[in-house]
Amino acid sequence: MEPSPKRMPTLDEVAQRAGVSRTAASRVINNAPHVSRAKREAVERAVRELGFVPNPTAQALATRRVGAVVLAVSSDEPGLFADPFFAEVIVGVSAALEQTDLELILLLANTPRGRDRLERLLRSRRADGVMLMALRGDDPLGRLAEQTDLPVVFGGLPLTGEPRWYVDADNRGGARLAAEHFVRTGRRRPVMITGQVDTQVAVAREQGFTEGLALAGVPLLGIEAGDFTEDGGAAAMERLLAAHPAPDALFTASDAMAIGALRTLRTRGLRVPEDVAVIGFNDLASARHTAPPLTTVHQPVRSLGREMARMLVGAIEGHDPSPLILPTRLTVRESAPDASAGPIVPTVPTVPTGV
């Protein structure tokens, strides 16, 4: 319960040892001007000898800057965070933060308790800024986050309203690429598995896909909602097949759901890509390991993290960075091969040449 036995040296001790005022010592460790060379060196020596490291808490109190930002992942799905997506985001965030002297506070707000803590944190000046991810629909957190005077950067747009700062992937454009790929490779009976309807990514991906199809005059045969998980994808595929027995293309709003769908396609005896071509969304490691390897819309997840962090730092420093939309592209693998360039899979008779 007691704090700590060994006490760290304080700035006063350093000053005393160096024979200067505390003010001067402070100036030296912050390498501010107005300190003579001699004193500077004396302080530096004292710092070295004493092994002094400034107490961040005291600095924070005095400067009113905490030196930390939080990355909050708010969701209902408890397991959602296990999605490698977030790991990748964190790597990006962390890389950007490493260039600064900001610490990263990670907050998983998937339980009521967690959300309370996030809310409290938002009002308590425990951090200098916040990155908020995975907001479901009109999560009140979004509004709360905007009310606080802390800079808040959104990772992915919320369902309603446009926050001042955010970075997102071009979900709509990416989904459109998927539609175009299907059209180009001659698929004419596409279905889609989307995500929860109260999710901006689901909406955007759905929109982009139908849009892409519409432009080519290809009707969307059917659509079902999953929950971004593998099992959800499998179940949605079941429902889809019940209603539309013979689709020839499937687009899912996430790779995980594609993997689940692949499973039910297989058990239903449908071949991929011969009978139905499949395109997912995300292109993380797992997309390469499915059977067959997954064609999928790639989004630059690590960059997303990096840009969020940079944007937040900018906002904290008083600039007003512009929102960012990161590009997506299609990674073609065997589950939905290109018509032209012959893929590794044997020639597929059921797929007529593209438009």
Add this chain to the structure above:
Amino acid sequence: MEPSPKRMPTLDEVAQRAGVSRTAASRVINNAPHVSRAKREAVERAVRELGFVPNPTAQALATRRVGAVVLAVSSDEPGLFADPFFAEVIVGVSAALEQTDLELILLLANTPRGRDRLERLLRSRRADGVMLMALRGDDPLGRLAEQTDLPVVFGGLPLTGEPRWYVDADNRGGARLAAEHFVRTGRRRPVMITGQVDTQVAVAREQGFTEGLALAGVPLLGIEAGDFTEDGGAAAMERLLAAHPAPDALFTASDAMAIGALRTLRTRGLRVPEDVAVIGFNDLASARHTAPPLTTVHQPVRSLGREMARMLVGAIEGHDPSPLILPTRLTVRESAPDASAGPIVPTVPTVPTGV
């Protein structure tokens, strides 16, 4: 650059508004005794009306408890953190921390800069305790961490020495299970892909595997080191096959390496499990998606995180928790099926009945 326009109400303002001393107000928000019912209520009302939330920095400075712990992941591989393993650890840590009022600071120390920051953090009382993961060999960080007077919990044993507090999975026992499974299912020409030799997990898994084989009198045909990545596993498998063309069983120190090895086995025309049975280590999501699905040693990763956090909290509170070894078990899938219970795969002629 400037801190923040709107100022939050302070305890003084609360006290004033409630007509009590600051001391009393403080007592109320910490719900300490020695406050009359009347004053308590007055303060509570004032808190509500003002929307007061105590400033954590000031609290930290006064109490000398920061209210945060750090989870440091130290490694050289920049991409290592993307391993879903860590996401799972974090979920566990976070779940445990949620019960307390400690915040989680995440520190990825894979660059020199990152290590500096970790070191600085260790000496600067920026957190109340530290969880340290993925130490390579005799990482100096280990020793540094022990020197600080902050409680430090190790996730996984370091290569040398036994820290005061740690939690680890039973790597050795798990690897032994793999060996026993091979022996039981009649495999007699096993090879292994281990991890970096300066890694405790690699050593322990190697040890357990050879130990298990030795007990059954089965010689280990060959062993190569990977680096826990997929590509490393693929390369190691190449080398292995060059030296020993006909192994009938492969154990890898991680699932990722198993996946890589599966790839080269496939390109070399070797069938899994008919020609060579494969067992990995970890049993995270990806193990279910390989072709064929991967038999693998399961370790309770989330629990590992949870127990680390609990242990750290215990240590911070002044107890002296005992180190923990978490059990591992074998998850049998098609890549190394049970001899007895017929798996989903067709009968495998090349596999004689087990011992």
Add this chain to the structure above:
DNA sequence: CGCGAAACTGGAAGCGCTTCCACTTCTCCG
């Protein structure tokens, strides 16, 4: 040499909260 500008210096006042301590006021019971 003289003088204004520029560079130093360090005392002191905080940053917002906890807690020790010296009192004052109740409570309860013999």
Add this chain to the structure above:
DNA sequence: CGGAGAAGTGGAAGCGCTTCCAGTTTCGCG
């Protein structure tokens, strides 16, 4: 009814660092 101990109270001293401010020196140069 008296007195001891418990409960309540608030002033004041920090926690360790930054920074304003009011001087004191030093320096360049006409």
